[in-house]
Amino acid sequence: MSFRRRPRESDVPAIADRADVYLERFNDALARSADEPGWLLERRKRAMERFLQLGIPSLKHEEYKYTDLSALADGRLLFATPPGGADALPSYAAGGASNLATGTGPQVLGRVPHGARVQSLAEALRAEPDLVQRHLGTIAAYDDHALCAVNTAFFSDATVITAERGAVLDEPIQLVFGDGPQGSLPRVLIVAGRNSSVQVVETYAGSGAYWRNAVTEIHAEENARVDHYRAQVESLDAYHTGRLQASQQRDSYVSSFSISFGATVARNDIGTRLNGSGCECSLDGLYAVRGDQLVDHHTSIDHAMPHCNSHQLYKGVLDDRAKGVFNGKIFVRPDAQKTDAVQSNKNLLLSDESEVNTKPQLEIDANDVRCTHGATIGQLDSEAAFYLQSRGIGADRARNLLTYAFAADALERIKVAPLREHFESLLLNRFASQES
Numbered sequence: 321m322s323f324r325r326r327p328r329e330s331d332v333p334a335i336a337d338r339a340d341v342y343l344e345r346f347n348d349a350l351a352r353s354a355d356e357p358g359w360l361l362e363r364r365k366r367a368m369e370r371f372l373q374l375g376i377p378s379l380k381h382e383e384y385k386y387t388d389l390s391a392l393a394d395g396r397l398l399f400a401t402p403p404g405g406a407d408a409l410p411s412y413a414a415g416g417a418s419n420l421a422t423g424t425g426p427q428v429l430g431r432v433p434h435g436a437r438v439q440s441l442a443e444a445l446r447a448e449p450d451l452v453q454r455h456l457g458t459i460a461a462y463d464d465h466a467l468c469a470v471n472t473a474f475f476s477d478a479t480v481i482t483a484e485r486g487a488v489l490d491e492p493i494q495l496v497f498g499d500g501p502q503g504s505l506p507r508v509l510i511v512a513g514r515n516s517s518v519q520v521v522e523t524y525a526g527s528g529a530y531w532r533n534a535v536t537e538i539h540a541e542e543n544a545r546v547d548h549y550r551a552q553v554e555s556l557d558a559y560h561t562g563r564l565q566a567s568q569q570r571d572s573y574v575s576s577f578s579i580s581f582g583a584t585v586a587r588n589d590i591g592t593r594l595n596g597s598g599c600e601c602s603l604d605g606l607y608a609v610r611g612d613q614l615v616d617h618h619t620s621i622d623h624a625m626p627h628c629n630s631h632q633l634y635k636g637v638l639d640d641r642a643k644g645v646f647n648g649k650i651f652v653r654p655d656a657q658k659t660d661a662v663q664s665n666k667n668l669l670l671s672d673e674s675e676v677n678t679k680p681q682l683e684i685d686a687n688d689v690r691c692t693h694g695a696t697i698g699q700l701d702s703e704a705a706f707y708l709q710s711r712g713i714g715a716d717r718a719r720n721l722l723t724y725a726f727a728a729d730a731l732e733r734i735k736v737a738p739l740r741e742h743f744e745s746l747l748l749n750r751f752a753s754q755e756s
Contacts, residue, residue, distance in 0.1 A: 356445075387614060398504050402503045433489040435483060440480070443480075451482070459565050467563065471563070476505065480511075481509070486515045492549075497532070507536075515542070517546075521549045532561070533561045536548070538567070540567070549579070549739060554586070556582065559585050565592070570598055570625075574600075576602070580609070581609070583615075584613060586614070588616065589619075589620075592621055594625060598627050598628065602733070603630070605634045605730070609637075614643040615645070618645075621651070627659075632663040633665075636665075638670065642675075643677075644667060645677050650683070653686065658689070660691075700723070724748050
């Protein structure tokens, strides 16, 4: 089985001169996937075809004009250097949860809550092939998303989490992606059955220089609830690109909390589509970067039906020469009357050289809605810092307390206690300045 497509002269130059690398790897991937069902092989081929047309996004692309991914164009960091990271896992991921599935294919440690299934791709294809075919590769579209196309073409395994109808899971399921076969191209599918409730925590950690390109798809049935947490604490020499896309049915609730502390360059695309009336979603996040790190969040909420609510709060703390990007889009379709949507991005700059580019957006085609958005960029309150120091608190401690206070309302949205406590502690100590 061989894939022979060559890029046309009209294709993106950034990929044309590197196509042989990707094509060779793709034919190897097809050979390893020969026993997969025909529909999955066809989706892989279509994704590869689309990637060759799109290429790795460059600074000339409007959606990537602040985020330089040119180091990823030849695929070297994706294919040649699998991430390490067993010793890089934060404490909550190393042993703080009873339900732990490693990123090497869902080897579950501890008890999976009653009413849930955590399976590898091969297991899920045997046990519930129709469910996998219906959702895998259909929620996170790759037609206009080159990085998603790369993952769809090349991922070697997937973690499939299913919450049975009516199951209310009392403990979170935790996925840890470090080294191993899924290390560079994690793929996760979460399907929440009608009236079910599930919490999932994904942690990405590693050591060395590598590119991790992850995709997670969520399907929430009627009246289902999915709380998803994504903790990115990659190596500071790594590139991290991630896509989270949800599809919601009537009266469902999906929350996403994105934590970005690691990687030299991180790009997170997070979105959901509200396909039924009465849906609600919350897309929240906290990013804290320093040195020369860059973190980029692009969010999208698509209100397709009436009587739906959405909430967004992204907060960023930046020091040294770090850069942040936030682009949030809310679409309100003509049928989506009685929409209530709130979007906010707030940033705290701890140095004169740090920088944020923020662009909240609304696109409204309905007339009976309530939608608000806003963004702020500021520095620490010098009067508040002086007040704390006048009460005997050192300058370093005062700075940390004010930084924590800025981020506290975002951290309070994390309902998984070990996860919240870990990042509370990390934030309190992350931006400590040297006292004179």
